[in-house]
Amino acid sequence: MPHNFTLIKKQAIPELKSLAFLYKHKSGARLLSVVNDDENKVFSMGFRTPPQDSTGVAHILEHSVLGGSQKYPVKEPFVELLKGSLATFVNAMTYPDKTVYPVASQNLQDFYNLIDVYVDAVLHPLISEQTLMQEGWHYELNSPKGKLTYKGVVFNEMKGVYSDPDSVLETAITQALFPKHTYGHDSGGDPRMIPSLTYKNFIQFYKTFYHPSNAYIFFYGDDDPTARLQLMDGYLNGYKAQKINSRLPAVKPFKAPRSLQVPYPVDDSDFGKKHYLTVNWVLPNKADPALAFSMNILAHILIGTSASPLRKALIDSGLGEDVAGIGLETNLRENIFSTGLKGIRAEDGEKTEALIFETLEKLAREGIEADAIAAALNTMEFRLRENNTGGLPRGLSMYLRAMTTWLYDDSPFKLLMFEKPLAKIKEKLAKDKFYFEKLIKKYLIKNPHRVTLRLIPDPEMNSRLAADETQRLAKARKRMTDEKAKQVAAQTRALKKLQETPNSPAALATLPMLKLEDLDKRNKTLPIETSERDGAQILFHNLFTNGIVYLNVGFDMRALPQDLIPLMSIFGDALMQVGTQREDYVKLMQRIGKTTGGIYTSEVSAAGANGREDVYRFFLSGKSTMEQSAEMLSIMKDILLTVNFDNRERFKQLVLEAKSGMESSIVPSGHAYVNRRLQAQFHPTGWVNEQLGGIAALDYLRKLADEIDSDWAAVLARLEAAREALFSRNGLIVNVTLDSENWQKFSAPLSDFIQALPAKPVLRPEWTFNFALEKEGLSAPSQVNYVGQAMNLFKAGFEMDGAAEVVMNFLRLSYLWEKIRAQGGAYGAFCTFNDRTGVFAYLSYRDPNLAETLKHYEAAASFLKNLDASKLDEQELTKNIIGVIGEMDSYQLPDAKGYTSMMRYLTGETDALLQKRREEARSANGEDFITFGEALERAAKESALAVIGSQAAIEKADVGLKVKKAL
Secondary structure (H helix, E strand, C coil), X not given: CCCCEEEEEEEEEHHHCXXXXXXXXXXXXXXXXXXXXXXXXXXXXXXXXXXXXXXXXHHHHXXXXXXXXXXXXXXXXXXXXXXXXXXXXXXXXXXXXXEEEEEEECCHHHHHHHHXXXXXXXXXXXXXXXXXXXXCCEEECCCCCCCCEEECXXXXXXXXXXXXXXXXXXXXXXXXXXXXXXXXXXCCCCCCCHHHCCHHHHXXXXXXXXXXXXXXXXXXXXXXXXXXXXXXXXXXXXXXXXXXXXXCCCCCCCXXXXXXXXXXXXXXXXXXXXXXXXXXEEEXXXXXXXXXXXXXXXXXXXXCCCCCHHHHHHHHXXXXXXXXXXXXXXXXCEEEEEEEEEEECHHHHHHHHHHHXXXXXXXXXXXXXXXXXXXXXXXXXXXXXXXXXXXXXXXXXXXXXXXXXXXXXXXXXXXXXXXXXXXXXHHHHHHCCCHHHHHHHHHHHCCCXXXXXXXXXXXXXXXXXXXXXXXXXXXXXXXXXXXXXXXXXXXXXXXXXXXXXXXXXXHHHCCCCCCHHHCCCCCCCCCCEEEEXXXXXXXEEECCCCCEEEEEEEEEHXXXXXXXXXXXXXXHHXXXXXXXXXXXXXXXXXXXXXXXXXXXXXXXXXXXXXXXXXXXXXXXXEEEEHHHHHHHHHHHHHHHHHECCCCHHHHHHHHHHHHHHHHHHHCCCHHHHHHHHHHCCCCXXXXXXXXXXXXXXXXXXXXXXXXXXXXXXXXXXXXXXXXXXXXXXXXXXXXXXXXXXXXXXHHHHHHHHHXXXXXXXXXXXXXXXCCCCCEEEEECCCCCEEEEEEEECCCCCCCCCCHHHHHHHXXXXXXXXXXXXXXXXXXXXXXXXCCCCCEEEEEEECECCCHXXXXXXXXXXXXXXXXXXXXXXXXXXXXXXXXXHHHHCCCCCHHHHHHHHHHHHHHCCCHHHHHHHHHHHHCCCHHHHHHHHHHHHHHCCCEEEEEEECHHHHHHHCCCCEEEECC
């Protein structure tokens, strides 16, 4: 062990099959080294970064330090890593009190490369004034007499955040609960405050907090733990420990509850029932792990499912459309609990607040149902033991959990080791059956540190913000002397020149890079065994799952009449949440929580490959331990065979919740809605996806809410017709992910489950499609835009080749990134290509521009056709090939592997086809870029446009968009 590290503590974490070592380096850096057999290795370097204002300095620095360093003097090493690494995770995140820089990879050399770039980025960044201008904000002045505007990536990102009511609510809650504290500032940045950030303050913030003495370093995985220390000692050895004032003090408790009103922007349409009301509490910190886990369980008891008593009381009241609030927030020094309603009328705010406290007091007085407690406890325990982090590397999840105590000078192990706290909770519950009721009384009912917050819809707010920005710019312009205007115009030109100037070959050569020979030549294959039983097709994936059964049961949606397709997403909600003949939905949800890891529905619409028919499936999925697998099958059988749809009030609640959820997601996820809208104009699978989850689905839910009141019999008839058409074991797909030994035990109960389903012929009514390309402007109360254009490359004569993925990677991370993000100030720019339908789409995210972005899309084909060696040399080509291979070999947990294997089987994406695509990608050359560019040019003659943005922005762009309301 290098002598510059001192071992503070060695800790076994059997719950996570890990051994952890906590060190302190002579530089003052803290290092947590977690050793286990996970091949998806994780590294992170984080800093305490408490802001003192809302200029977004911490957030802008997070962007900026990844924009070039002493060792790697390229404009954006981050982008180069995205292009050409096998990384399974590359990003950085800003929180209200910390900034973290995590990377992950399965390839050891790649892992070391990523660490080298990231450590140099955070310790030796080239953060010039131009860096702040691009990533944060700057005055844009194209000529001394021209119009002055603001530009900057974070500036526009946060305009998008402040257009989203749920984000506005979250910020307002945190600031209201922590006044005169660092949490009372917006670390992301308020767009009104960002332009007051000076370069001097920007640099000072970096110098204050980005020192090893303020660092929290983390390693995780199967790499050599001694090599970790040697590596980090090399980076840290030149630093001396410093005393850095970054400590986060405890918040001063309120003596009495407070109330606050905050406006948020809406369109000038009906906004009467668009108010929010939440009650928000500060809870204890994580010093006592048993209490911390108890508050997690209590939050789940109260609002975790549709059957939870507080959530149910709020929804049943009819006062609002959906629950609102943060829920339980655990990433700060003190936890927050927050809940309420959205979609209420102004006059119902007091009733909502009263209802919250009446429900809490009733629970504290009369007690919580034992089944509700058991369900929440089992759900928490299952999640902790399964450790299923989805697409997030497990190591990163562990780091973020450790930081919830470590950052505040407490042990990083406290919440990683959950066996003892859970045992203590069970012991407390055995001794005192009112344990959770007492927590409600102490930390919610009698806790004065709370704020009742109303979010008020304001149809004039966006115009006020725009007028305020115009006024600030006018004042700034008026203050400028002629000389100053010339200077700003010169700075604008210099920044644009920098943005347009490619990195030199010498600078790019400094970046560590894998070689093609470092890559596996063969694709990773996924296990699959197929068989048939009683009309159903069984897919089994022999994978180690730690004794958990992952089950997907897929019914053929082609059995449905076409007019029932838009019903299916709410049909799935109803299937799970209206109750069965055996039990109401509360008992059903409790039964699911007590005995499984979750049961849920989903829909799939995917094009087939190699002439395979398209896939339209409705899935009921579940997971459980082997011991509880029979009960899981029993619950799934009850749901499929005995659900009682005839519950008008409950079904309307579900429709209103779904509608409200979609309305809340349009502004923050505008690019996804634009993409669905575009794809629907080219191919049946795209049309189905738009009906299930796009703007068309939202329109359907709005009409359905009215129809429930006017003609419930017709709505009920459609629900019953869907069930009758769908649920047959003929044509059924049953997907099981499990190890072979447990599969032998699970096989017989599964057969009984299949046999219990009706054996009806699957009739496939005719579906018809009349595709017409449109140019739509979908208006929403947003300060930024989401701009999309789509076209069909197959129709333009393009033949699919795996090299297209390499071209796309390059186009996305070179041209689109430079033109739309770096130069245009948008937060994101993408392109997608469906290699089965031929549909190619450009998309932008939180984009201040519209017409200019469309011009960049138009010029992309010429960019590819006319590439020269300065833009695409052998090194650049290799880098993008590596990036594509990394995507092909992405890391997945066992349940995801089983699901991916099933989808490949259903769509005809064979191992042979995947291998062909891999070999084509590895062989990509300059001709492929020209061929793709020519196809784009031909296809663009027949394209569709879709934009989400404000009506004013859409009309001002004057690009021939037909304006419709999205919100």
